[in-house]
Amino acid sequence: MIRIVLPAHLRTLARVDGEVTVDVTGPVTQRAVLDALEARYPMLRGTIRDHVTLTRRPFVRFFACEQDLSHEPSDTPLPDAVATGAEPFLIVGAMAGG
């Protein structure tokens, strides 16, 4: 079970409170986690990564275990603590004013 923390706007869009959880079969990578998240919450498609290229939107960041994983290749395994559910995978809206 993978724990995911969404930014407030995406929690509202997905109609969830707090963390969400998804199950991933096979290696736990960014791509696998986002695939599972978007399959469960289809209204999030296109809001975190591009529909077609699957590249991360520029003002979205991925954190876990106090590390910025935003620039990691999407098929790199996530930390074991994320894979085991000990730590959440954080999807974060970049800081900005306005």
Next chain:
Amino acid sequence: MSTIRVLVGTKKGAFILTSDGKRKQWNVNGPHFGGWELYHLKGSPADPNRIYASQTSSWFGQVIQRSDDGGTTWNPPGTKPEDLMSPDGMPKGESNMFLYDASAETGRPLTTHQHYDGSQRPWEFKRVWHLEPSLTDPDTVYAGTEDAALFKSVDGGTTWKELAGLRGAKGQLWQPGAGGMCLHTIMQDPSNTRRIYVAISAAGTFRTDDGGITWRAINRGLKSKYELPDPDAEVGHCVHRIAMHPTRPNVLFMQKHWDVMRSDDAGESWHEISGNLPTDFGFPIDVHAHEPETVYVVPIKSDSEHYPPDGKLRVYRSRTGGNEWEPLTKGLPQQDCYVNILRDAMAVDQLDPCGIYFGTTGGQVYGSANGGDSWEPILRNLPAVLSVEVQTLP
């Protein structure tokens, strides 16, 4: 008695204002989608409870929202709770997927447009500026996007397909204005279901007579002396907004970057009707619901100073189809007012006397229940208003 529903899109959410036909007391509902930019909301003429909304964010991109109950509840099309429990599996979440047509048959030759520096750039989707529901079918809706293109959905906004022939109308010469290269106006001819007009900044006005398959520029008569090297160019004009009266679909009114224009032949030719306006720069233009020759604009000082001349917020009305304009000031601030009124932020209701509404970048929504003779603020402290639409409900 009729009900008036005003749909207001702002920089930080949507608001729905309702009143009875007297238009004196208003109920305010919102913000919907708080914190997001609501570029445009518009109700279906065929089913007023069906409302489409364009919700955008620099962080999370485009979302299309749809209400089937007059704005009480909203869902991205295809993701109602019952859709998520479908025996056919989960929906694909494509209601915000706007893919430019790259097919060999219709899209591949139309790959680039002109950029600010004169180079050619590929089309890249940024947001939906305007949603125009079909006049007859609640499930059919058009979307005008940045980068400029026209998309059509026939399944209530669940999926979208580009009408790529539009980009064939010299799309390689279109270029972004300072606000981006956006398709911001979509008008359907009530007397001819195959005729649609669109306007693009900075490309101009275009028309299809075959339901959107082929398009051509209709900009003859526009002059852009300070914006284009060839003032009479076929495309490239910065058209800010066009409007028509539904009973006279061949008569079009235009607020261009500079100049207020009119066409009496469905856009085949245009002539200037700025007349005695204090300045002919501006963004919105609209037509009285029952008087096809009564037109409204809001003059703005200049392209470099986007606020009313002399700090006086004045709507100008022509009852002669242009050229002769009168300022409407009663109830509007006549000193120290430096707001702007954006192109999609003015609309009229269908009551008699006709009601007119507009929103400002300062967050005010003004309404007039007497054709513009006098105005009252409905709201004073919203976020910057991006769009105003009105529904007249029985």
